Amino acid sequence: MHTDQPQDIAPDALPELLTRCLDAHRAHDTATALSTFHPDATVTDEGKTRRGAPAIETWLSRSASEYTYTIELTGAQKVDTDHYIATHHLEGNFPGGVVDLHYRFALNDGLIEDLVIEP
Template sequence: MNTLTLPEPIAAYFAAEHNPEALARCFTAQAVMKDDGRTYAGINAIKAFMAEASAKYSATSVPFAIERENGFQLVRANVTGNFPGSPIVLSYRFHLERGLIASLEITA
């Protein structure tokens, strides 16, 4: 079995997906996250969104591929949960700075 090796902040992000406090520690203070057509700027906005999404959808993400693309890390993951269209494959486009996530865009 092949094990997917993710950069530390990305591995920490997926490991903490149901823990908003731990998720917040993965991001820079000025981080920007885009998901579901909305943009969340700063740790507090990202943490609030992640707590709400976790409670509402109980989604579980299992990364299966990673590639570098113009300074970004593009991770593809199988996502299952309590939402229409589950399961689905989502793309997570991470930009890392100083060992933390500076930006993240999640798309289908």
């Protein structure tokens, strides 16, 4: 576990890799989003963990089509050079209709190694 306290940063100060991933995910550009992940990366969303490019590709495709929603990047934090948190505000036709989600990224060798999405 990291003992460093996350530091608030401007959302546009996130590493370019994360901005590219988030923009592609928002635009439903699965191929570009997938290219930002390590081949053996893990993504945890809605309490389920997916490991590896094929599982992440399926998750990206499914999350794009299951609900209609708007997503706005409302905040960002840097834990250390390899760990960032991007906070998004979502509104749409999913259960509850409104949620703030924290995208917790871990980077390795210039790619996303782990992403945990949780309230």
